[in-house]
Structure formats: C-alpha cells, structure tokens
Amino acid sequence: MLRLAAYDGTLLGLEDWENELSLKESRVRGKVEEELVVALAEAMDMYPLNASSMGWETEFMPNAANQSEGCTLSTAYLIVARSLPLVASHRLKALPLGALSSGLLAIIDSAFQSGTFLSSLEQSLFSNPDGKLSISPTSQFATNLQSMSSSPIIVSMAPLSRLGALAVSALADSRPRQAWLVMAEIMQRLEALTRTVEQDWVRTRLSGTGEESDVAVESQEIAKELWSTLKTLLFTTIMIVQAVLTTVVYVPQPTQETPAHTSATTPIPSAHSFALTALHIFSHLSFVLPQFGGVTSTAENSFVELKKVFYTALDVLASDAGESERFVRMLCEDTRSQESSHKLPSRFLHAKKAYSLACIEQLVPVLQDEVLRTEVYPMCQPHLSDSSHREAYESSHSVMLAIFASYAERANKGEAEAISHSHQEGPAFAEQVVPSYVRSLIENSEDGALSTTQLCMAFAALVRSAGAFGSSTPANANLNCNTPSPGDAFAWYCIEALLAEIHSTNNPRPSHTAVDDHLYRLHLTLVATVPSVSLPLLPRLLSEVREAVRAYPVEQATLRGEVVQALLKELSQNVGDREKEYVMGWWYETREELLDGSPLPFSSQTAGDNDQNSEMLVSRL
Incomplete structure (x- = not known):
C-alpha cells in the first residue's frame, strides 16, 4: 500500500510538472505508470473482492472498525482514484479490469448504504409549532447522514466514479464479452440502489414539500446536506451509466457463445436492456431531476451530462419499436396506478409524470397509432390546460407537437396512408x-x-x-x-x-x-x-x-x-x-x-x- 501511495504521488507530480513546463518525460513517466499498475494489481490480489461471498459489503464500509489497519481495497482505490486515469490505456489492460469495475461498484454501493440511508428519515421528522417540517438533529437519520456525507468515499466520489467509468471503457476495449456481463451487473446494482432510495423517499413527508421555506429554519442545514447527498448519487450514477451506454453505442455486442459442455453460459444482455435499465434508474431519481431543470431544459444552467445520457438511452431504445412500445405502455400504466392510489404526494407524481412524458416525446416516431390514441393522449390530456406544474404542463404540449410532427413526416414519406388504413376506426389519430x-x-x-x-x-x-x-x-x-x-x-x-x-x-x-x-x-x-x-x-x-x-x-x-x-x-x-x-x-x-x-x-x-x-x-x- 505504501508503494501504491508513492507511485500515485509521483505520477500526479509528473503530470503537474509536464503541464506547467509543457515538457514530457515519457521514459520516466512510463516506468512510474507501470509500477503503479503493478502495485495496484498486488493490492487487489492481497485484498480480493468476492462479490458472491456473504457480507462482502462490510469490507467497504467507511468506518474505523473496518479500516483499523488502514489496508483495505477501498483504501487502495481511494489512493489511485486521481492517478489511474492518467495511465496510458494499453497499460491499464494489464489490470483485472472486471474485478476493478466490480470492486469500485461495491465501494460506491456501500458508501450509499445500498440506498437505505433514507430509511429512517420519516421517523426523524416532526412538525414544529409553525407547522413546518423539522428534522431532529439527534435522530438516527441525522447522525447517519452526517457520518456518511463526511466519509472519505463520499468526499472522493467524483474521482471514484470517473475511475469506475474508465474501468468499464477499458474493459470493453480489451474484453468485450466480459465487459457486457460486468456492465449488466453494474446497471442492475444501480437500479436496485436507486429504487430503494425512491421507495424510502416517497414514504416521507419531505417528498411533498415544494419550497425551502416548507422546512423549519433550524433543519435547513440538514436538508441541504440531504439534497447534496442525493445530488452526489445522481452525479455518480450519470458518470457510470454514461460509460456503459457509450460502450453499448460504439462497441459491437459480443456474440453469444455456445458452450461445449451441457451447462449454459450467462446470456449476453442486449443493447435495449441497458437502455431500459438506464431509463428506469433515472426514473427512480426523477424527484431529484427538477433541481437541475429536468431532463429537457435548454437553459444555460441545465445539466448537460444528464441530458446527454438520457437522450442516448432513448436513442438506443428507439431503434427497437417493440421494446419502445412496451416501455411506453409500462410508463402509462405506472402513471395510472400511482395516480389511482391517492397515497403519493402530488409533487412527486408530477415530477415522475414529467419524466415519463419526456421519455414518450422522444419515442413518439416509433409508436403505433393505437398506442398514441389509447395510452399517450389520455396521459397528456389532463395537463394540457393545467399550468400549475410547469414541467408536466410543457412536456404534455411537447408530446402533442411530437405526435403531429411525426405523422407529418410519415405523410411526406408516403407512410400515412398505411397508418390510417391499418385502423378500422377511420383517420389517423393525429388528424382526429x-x-x-x-x-x-x-x-x-x-x-x-x-x-x-x-x-x-x-x-x-x-x-x-x-x-x-x-x-x-x-x-x-x-x-x-x-x-x-x-x-x-x-x-x-x-x-x-x-x-x-x-x-x-x-x-x-x-x-x-x-x-x-x-x-x-x-x-x-x-x-x-x-x-x-x-x-x-x-x-x-x-x-x-x-x-x-x-x-x-x-x-x-x-x-x-x-x-x-x-x-x-x-x-x-x-x-x-x-x-x-x-x-x-x-x-x-x-x-x-x-x-x-x-x-x-x-x-x-x-x-x-x-x-x-x-x-x-x-x-x-
């Protein structure tokens, strides 16, 4: 571990020196990069990560009890988080990149407590004499949030997530089949984490608050810390999912191997399954997205990387009309189910619906007329004249305009007659x-x-x-x-x-x-x-x-x-x-x-x- 820290510092120093003096010492730098890779590989051998073993999460919990010796795999990853991305790509391929990707994911998952850090939030809430929500500063939630947000892993989450994205990309370049399986594991893990966060969030009274003033003054610092943690989770998710989707777009999907023996091999996930999982992940975090103007904002302060990964996922999904239609039907059914329950806060429902409408807008060109008529329009119609929730209101109008534009484009290509004649009820929905x-x-x-x-x-x-x-x-x-x-x-x-x-x-x-x-x-x-x-x-x-x-x-x-x-x-x-x-x-x-x-x-x-x-x-x- 000491060697790893030494080579890490040396490489960072060389990088600063080269940038400042515009000089490059390739021979010395190459040697340092090689030694850094060797030291990390040795650390990974010394502290192996077996994701299938019981209780593996505890190895990466950021507390003194689990790091008493100061020598854990999480420590090694923290050390190289800023230096390993500087290593030449051909040297990175010498590392066990699959284990590196899985290990980094395990650390990230543990840092966010597998999404359960909000489980005690509702128990910590109470209404003060002014009727505003307060968070007890001595509650289990407040103590846990403070401990989690100050942990070395959360503090270093940006370089760790960048390293995770780099590991996925490097693995895809060298071993595509293994990369596809590792990416499937990563996406499933992130989907489970964000789903847990959403489930715990919607159970709290805080999910119904719309303004900072709804929270008592004495609790606003804790609330800011909470939102900061949620934003960190969103940034981390975006960085890793973007690496996965970029791989899906630019690296050909490996073929399914036929096993020589009787036991079946693990099937290779399709590109559409990655896109669907990505969209589900951001759907779980839809209550955080309005903090950045949503996924469709074009304002100068909008979150460009969020929009990039969102539209990439939709582009991948739109290449399969059948999968797109099933996804849209699922979104509409989920919306109806959530609205009929009368248990979810309206603010949460509107954010969820605005996200769903943003997805549907991009998929309109590949949807059948019957889906537009029976699923999409009933979802938009209530919001077309209700501007109380601006994002859902504007998204509904955007979906309607997308329907007209798509039909007009098909008409120009000579496809409109087929659309109209394929339905016994008469003219196409866009005309009606x-x-x-x-x-x-x-x-x-x-x-x-x-x-x-x-x-x-x-x-x-x-x-x-x-x-x-x-x-x-x-x-x-x-x-x-x-x-x-x-x-x-x-x-x-x-x-x-x-x-x-x-x-x-x-x-x-x-x-x-x-x-x-x-x-x-x-x-x-x-x-x-x-x-x-x-x-x-x-x-x-x-x-x-x-x-x-x-x-x-x-x-x-x-x-x-x-x-x-x-x-x-x-x-x-x-x-x-x-x-x-x-x-x-x-x-x-x-x-x-x-x-x-x-x-x-x-x-x-x-x-x-x-x-x-x-x-x-x-x-x-």
Missing part, C-alpha cells in the same frame, strides 16, 4: 385530434399559461405539421404548388380557429382604442404561422396579418412596430424558397401601409420575448 388541440392552444393563450414564445412556436409547429397531412395521397401527388392540397385544409382550419379568437377578442373593443396584451399575443402567434403555410394559403393569411397590424392605434406605435418587425423576420428568414418571391413582393407593396410612416424599430430582441426568463421558455416546445 387537431380540432381539440387547436382549442387547447387558444385556451392557453391567456396570461399565465403558455408564454408568447411558446405559443408562437406551438401554433406554428401545429400549422406546419397539419399542412403535411394527406401529402402522400395519390390525388395530391399530381397537384402543382399553386393548388391547395388536402393538408392545406387542415392548416387553414387551425388558422381560422386562431382568427376567430382574434376577432372575438377584437370585436368588443371600440375602434381606435388600445390593443390589450392578449390580443397582442394572438397577433404575434398569427404572424408566426406565415412560414408554416403553403403558397396557395399565403395571400389569405397575409391579408389577415395586414388587418391585424392595422388594428393598432397611433398611441401603440411601438407594439405595432414589434408586430411588423416579427413579420419581417418571418418573411426574410423563415419562409421557404418556393414562397420567398411572393412574400417579398407583398412586403414591398404593403410596407408603407404596415409601418404607417414610422421607421421599423429594429432591435436585438425579438417581439414577444419580453417574458421573464425567455431563454428557458422554449425548453420543451
């Missing part, structure tokens, strides 16, 4: 649900629902998708670009519904009076649909846009200018090549009337983006 979703978007145009940016994007996306409906029909194949298509009827239906809302909002308003915020939002939404319609619909739509601009009195020249600016942006940047000639000709003919003698107020900020935190508003739409 257009009227109800148009009404939903219009209902959500009020303040406090969809933001202006989201409303514009959603309505434009709906019109664009609807315009592609029926494009695969034989009759439509012979139409020229100036003849309305079957999809144009769907697109204009959406626009007519929006125009009806504009007219009903505008009619009670006396002439030449101020346009209210709601009508302004509707006008911007109408403008946003311009690039989404085909050439035959443009004259009618632009005529309506001109009437909308003329509705602004002189006193609201600024708002009028913003609408015109938004229109010019759509015409110049987003309209397709086929429609470009017409719209620019129309612009030069009507610009004087639109501007009404006022200069165009060019601004770096797009109209409608005045909403607070506008960067985050388009995260899911």
Whole structure:
C-alpha cells in the first residue's frame, strides 16, 4: 500500500510538472505508470473482492472498525482514484479490469448504504409549532447522514466514479464479452440502489414539500446536506451509466457463445436492456431531476451530462419499436396506478409524470397509432390546460407537437396512408385530434399559461405539421404548388380557429382604442404561422396579418412596430424558397401601409420575448 501511495504521488507530480513546463518525460513517466499498475494489481490480489461471498459489503464500509489497519481495497482505490486515469490505456489492460469495475461498484454501493440511508428519515421528522417540517438533529437519520456525507468515499466520489467509468471503457476495449456481463451487473446494482432510495423517499413527508421555506429554519442545514447527498448519487450514477451506454453505442455486442459442455453460459444482455435499465434508474431519481431543470431544459444552467445520457438511452431504445412500445405502455400504466392510489404526494407524481412524458416525446416516431390514441393522449390530456406544474404542463404540449410532427413526416414519406388504413376506426389519430388541440392552444393563450414564445412556436409547429397531412395521397401527388392540397385544409382550419379568437377578442373593443396584451399575443402567434403555410394559403393569411397590424392605434406605435418587425423576420428568414418571391413582393407593396410612416424599430430582441426568463421558455416546445 505504501508503494501504491508513492507511485500515485509521483505520477500526479509528473503530470503537474509536464503541464506547467509543457515538457514530457515519457521514459520516466512510463516506468512510474507501470509500477503503479503493478502495485495496484498486488493490492487487489492481497485484498480480493468476492462479490458472491456473504457480507462482502462490510469490507467497504467507511468506518474505523473496518479500516483499523488502514489496508483495505477501498483504501487502495481511494489512493489511485486521481492517478489511474492518467495511465496510458494499453497499460491499464494489464489490470483485472472486471474485478476493478466490480470492486469500485461495491465501494460506491456501500458508501450509499445500498440506498437505505433514507430509511429512517420519516421517523426523524416532526412538525414544529409553525407547522413546518423539522428534522431532529439527534435522530438516527441525522447522525447517519452526517457520518456518511463526511466519509472519505463520499468526499472522493467524483474521482471514484470517473475511475469506475474508465474501468468499464477499458474493459470493453480489451474484453468485450466480459465487459457486457460486468456492465449488466453494474446497471442492475444501480437500479436496485436507486429504487430503494425512491421507495424510502416517497414514504416521507419531505417528498411533498415544494419550497425551502416548507422546512423549519433550524433543519435547513440538514436538508441541504440531504439534497447534496442525493445530488452526489445522481452525479455518480450519470458518470457510470454514461460509460456503459457509450460502450453499448460504439462497441459491437459480443456474440453469444455456445458452450461445449451441457451447462449454459450467462446470456449476453442486449443493447435495449441497458437502455431500459438506464431509463428506469433515472426514473427512480426523477424527484431529484427538477433541481437541475429536468431532463429537457435548454437553459444555460441545465445539466448537460444528464441530458446527454438520457437522450442516448432513448436513442438506443428507439431503434427497437417493440421494446419502445412496451416501455411506453409500462410508463402509462405506472402513471395510472400511482395516480389511482391517492397515497403519493402530488409533487412527486408530477415530477415522475414529467419524466415519463419526456421519455414518450422522444419515442413518439416509433409508436403505433393505437398506442398514441389509447395510452399517450389520455396521459397528456389532463395537463394540457393545467399550468400549475410547469414541467408536466410543457412536456404534455411537447408530446402533442411530437405526435403531429411525426405523422407529418410519415405523410411526406408516403407512410400515412398505411397508418390510417391499418385502423378500422377511420383517420389517423393525429388528424382526429387537431380540432381539440387547436382549442387547447387558444385556451392557453391567456396570461399565465403558455408564454408568447411558446405559443408562437406551438401554433406554428401545429400549422406546419397539419399542412403535411394527406401529402402522400395519390390525388395530391399530381397537384402543382399553386393548388391547395388536402393538408392545406387542415392548416387553414387551425388558422381560422386562431382568427376567430382574434376577432372575438377584437370585436368588443371600440375602434381606435388600445390593443390589450392578449390580443397582442394572438397577433404575434398569427404572424408566426406565415412560414408554416403553403403558397396557395399565403395571400389569405397575409391579408389577415395586414388587418391585424392595422388594428393598432397611433398611441401603440411601438407594439405595432414589434408586430411588423416579427413579420419581417418571418418573411426574410423563415419562409421557404418556393414562397420567398411572393412574400417579398407583398412586403414591398404593403410596407408603407404596415409601418404607417414610422421607421421599423429594429432591435436585438425579438417581439414577444419580453417574458421573464425567455431563454428557458422554449425548453420543451
């Protein structure tokens, strides 16, 4: 162990020296790396890890009783956690990488007490005289949490998890079949750990709290320590799962060996099974994900690595339509079961549902129409007009837009007829649900629902998708670009519904009076649909846009200018090549009337983006 520590320090010192002086002494460094690998291999031989033996977890418990001699395998791994990733990959292959991966997983699992560290949380909670939750500082939970969070393993969890990820990758490069089996063990272990954490968390009253103020002031430090531990668990899980999924994507799956003797070999897990397990792991931690904006956030402070591993898992799963469909059905069934129990906190349920909807959104292109109709839509529908839980609300709208976009893409490829004719009940679900979703978007145009940016994007996306409906029909194949298509009827239906809302909002308003915020939002939404319609619909739509601009009195020249600016942006940047000639000709003919003698107020900020935190508003739409 002393040799291991010496070579560890030497290698770290060489790394610092090389970085500072931009020099590299490959001969000396190579010798140090070799000796470090040999010393670690000797330590692993001296303190073997037998994962099948009884009570093996106790060897890695971070307490003085189990480390009285200071020479345990966990000590060895702690020593090399920062130096071993600096060793050349060809030297790492000399190590028993399977045992190293399993050993690191055992240490991580033990550090988090196999997920049971929350088991005594509910017993430590009580309500103070102000009605806020308190955590007894002398409780078993508080004592255990303090001990666990200050343990050397938890403190060094970042380098340990990086080392675990490195061991998995190196093993996959050298011994793929063994790597697949080790990765299966790792994923099963992480799934069991996170499942235990979720089960214990949901039993506590703390799972129903939404704000820091719900916790008593005297307990907020303990609560912060708890959330810090949960975040550490999430970071650790992400790092290891990402290494597993990267291996699954880039390393070919090894073939199943046929045993020469009668006893069967362990089957090689499929890529889809790894993806499913990864998604289940993050589902168990879905109550932690809102701390980072969820898995779909595009804000600058969002957790990039979380999104990377999440979407990688979904990409792997989406390559198998059957597995994807089974997974979606399971998510919908679990949601129904959890909601019908009436025992789970609403905050937990909303976080769980938002995660499920984020998964479903990415899998919509491979789902059958019947699944969308009977499973997905009933799950989304209650949230389409309920903005009380923002993430579930926005995710539901994203799923609906994904349904329309997917069907439109299939229609363009000539697959829509097969989708429609494969069901006895008539048209495809995407076509049937257009009227109800148009009404939903219009209902959500009020303040406090969809933001202006989201409303514009959603309505434009709906019109664009609807315009592609029926494009695969034989009759439509012979139409020229100036003849309305079957999809144009769907697109204009959406626009007519929006125009009806504009007219009903505008009619009670006396002439030449101020346009209210709601009508302004509707006008911007109408403008946003311009690039989404085909050439035959443009004259009618632009005529309506001109009437909308003329509705602004002189006193609201600024708002009028913003609408015109938004229109010019759509015409110049987003309209397709086929429609470009017409719209620019129309612009030069009507610009004087639109501007009404006022200069165009060019601004770096797009109209409608005045909403607070506008960067985050388009995260899911």
